[in-house]
Amino acid sequence: TNLAISQAVAHEGFYYAPDPSSQIACSIGGNIAENSGGVHSLKYGMTTNNVLGCEFVLITGEILRIGGKAPETDGYDVMGIITGSEGLLGVVTEVTVRILKKPETARALMVGFAEIEAAGQCVADIIGAGIIPGGMEMMDKNAIHAAEAFVHAGYPLDVEALLIIELDGPKVEADELIARVEKIALGCGSTSCQISNSEQERLLFWAGRKAAFPAVGRMSPDYLCMDGTIPRGKLPAVLARIRDLSEKYRLRVANVFHAGDGNLHPLILYDANIPEEMDKAEAFGADILRACVEMGGVLT
Numbered sequence: 001t002n003l004a005i006s007q008a009v010a011h012e013g014f015y016y017a018p019d020p021s022s023q024i025a026c027s028i029g030g031n032i033a034e035n036s037g038g039v040h041s042l043k044y045g046m047t048t049n050n051v052l053g054c055e056f057v058l059i060t061g062e063i064l065r066i067g068g069k070a071p072e073t074d075g076y077d078v079m080g081i082i083t084g085s086e087g088l089l090g091v092v093t094e095v096t097v098r099i100l101k102k103p104e105t106a107r108a109l110m111v112g113f114a115e116i117e118a119a120g121q122c123v124a125d126i127i128g129a130g131i132i133p134g135g136m137e138m139m140d141k142n143a144i145h146a147a148e149a150f151v152h153a154g155y156p157l158d159v160e161a162l163l164i165i166e167l168d169g170p171k172v173e174a175d176e177l178i179a180r181v182e183k184i185a186l187g188c189g190s191t192s193c194q195i196s197n198s199e200q201e202r203l204l205f206w207a208g209r210k211a212a213f214p215a216v217g218r219m220s221p222d223y224l225c226m227d228g229t230i231p232r233g234k235l236p237a238v239l240a241r242i243r244d245l246s247e248k249y250r251l252r253v254a255n256v257f258h259a260g261d262g263n264l265h266p267l268i269l270y271d272a273n274i275p276e277e278m279d280k281a282e283a284f285g286a287d288i289l290r291a292c293v294e295m296g297g298v299l300t
Contacts, residue, residue: 017050020039032082033092039209069096106202107195113161114253137257137259166211231296266285
């Protein structure tokens with residue numbers, strides 16, 4: 001599994017950076033097939049940026065070895081073709097990954113907002129200030145309540161949107177960036193800000209976000225997960241559009257997404273036992289993806 005890699009090298013002070021929400025269950029070979037991301041991909045890249053080589057079995061049974069332990073290989077970037085090929089070209093049976101030294105300091109901020117558009121603006125302003133957090137995730141009110149009931153991470157329940165922002169590096173740098181991010185958030189109208197004071201607390205902040213998908217499953221018999229990416233500056237506009245569509249279709253939506261790189265995961269809540277709700281959910285989802293493209297984004 002993805003998480004097993006970090007666990008295997010933790011005693012030496014290393015870890016594997018890409019961390020999908022499903023990291024306790026997803027396989028590293030599957031991560032290559034899907035070019036998986038994760039909450040820390042904003043700063044440290046996707047799977048394709050962290051894999052050096054693999055053993056690859058073709059449909060004919062032929063075994064190929066691509067790349068290896070060297071930082072770069074000569075010739076064509078065959079590893080780049082395999083990563084994200086979704087099993088079409090063959091099966092990954094062994095992987096060589098790039099592991100990173102754990103940063104000296106890593107602290108997470110949990111910032112609440114009374115308006116979801118304000119949280120979206122805060123994301124754009126942080127990146128605009130030249131700050132690249134280790135991770136920056138957003139959840140709306142429905143997702144916050146579901147995750148808190150499931151994990152008890154201490155999320156504020158009186159906010160419309162929550163940003164989890166992680167800053168890492170040497171202690172002096174992390175402290176400076178925390179102060180700058182706090183100031184930016186305040187300028188965007190943040191109503192609460194909590195900073196992790198221990199590694200256990202930092203992991204608890206993330207535990208709620210990483211459990212958001214299964215947690216939302218407790219709110220509704222069924223949900224449909226969409227996946228689209230938009231320019232970060234368009235976050236407030238897209239979130240407003242999703243809210244309008246939710247009212248139009250009379251279906252609730254829980255927004256959970258990688259705010260730092262504009263990758264949205266709106267979860268449309270419906271009941272498949274009511275036939276028309278499935279159709280409404282699919283139409284709602286199609287409209288969300290149309291909105292992403294209209295605002296200069298892509299389907300992911």
